[in-house]
Amino acid sequence: xxxxxxxxxxxxxxxxxxxxxxxxxxxxxxxxxxxxxxxxxxxxxxxxxxxxxxxxxxxxxxxxxxxxxxxxxxxxxxxxxxxxxxxxxxxxxxxxxxxxxxxxxxxxxxxxxxxxxxxxxxxxxxxxxxxxxxxxxxxxxxx
Numbered sequence: 564x565x566x567x568x569x570x571x572x573x574x575x576x577x578x579x580x581x582x583x584x585x586x587x588x589x590x591x592x593x594x595x596x597x598x599x600x601x602x603x604x605x606x607x608x609x610x611x612x613x614x615x616x617x618x619x620x621x622x623x624x625x626x627x628x629x630x631x632x633x634x635x636x637x638x639x640x641x642x643x644x645x646x647x648x649x650x651x652x653x654x655x656x657x658x659x660x661x662x663x664x665x666x667x668x669x670x671x672x673x674x675x676x677x678x679x680x681x682x683x684x685x686x687x688x689x690x691x692x693x694x695x696x697x698x699x700x701x702x703x704x705x706x
Contacts, residue, residue, distance in 0.1 A: 589633040589693035596627060597637035601686035601696075604645055608679060613652060616679060617645035624705055637690050639705035644682055644698035648675045651700070 589597065603619025624638035655671030658664030678700065686696045 589690075590631070591693075593631045593633045594691055594693055596623060596631070596634045597690035598687045599623060600627075600634060600638035601641050601683050601690055604641055604679065604683045605687075613676065613679070614649075617642050617649060620645060621705075633693075633695075636695060637686070640696060640698050640701065641683065641686060642705050643701040643703055644686075645679070646704060647700035647702045648679050650702070651675045 600620050600623035603623065604616045607619050608616040620638045620641035624635060624642060627634035627638060651671055652675045655668040655675065658668030658671065660668075682696075682698055686698070689696045
């Protein structure tokens with residue numbers, strides 16, 4: 564068996580491995596758990612006044628980390644986003660407690676609250692369409 568010129572078994576070496584840099588492909592069965600990873604933050608935020616919004620995505624990540632790359636990425640992104648905003652809320656509360664920083668603390672809490680709601684609604688809708696989201700304010704803890 565001869566190899567044709569210009570073709571190799573391993574692809575064109577001028578280009579990198581096509582798997583790198585590509586977002587995970589969403590199977591139809593993966594869209595609902597990925598959307599739940601985003602929406603669970605909103606549910607936990609409503610039930611715990613925002614303090615436990617990272618628990619839902621963490622649980623989804625633990626369940627799906629070895630099963631579905633799409634759900635793993637959605638849950639990790641949601642968790643990392645929540646962690647960053649959770650820390651912003653803590654800084655806001657510290658500013659409020661010190662009395663001098665009340666205006667700054669209120670601004671930080673408002674930004675954190677609005678960013679969580681808007682970010683997770685957009686993330687949920689994108690996951691239902693099989694698309695990924697890159698959240699701002701992420702602390703890359705989970706991958």
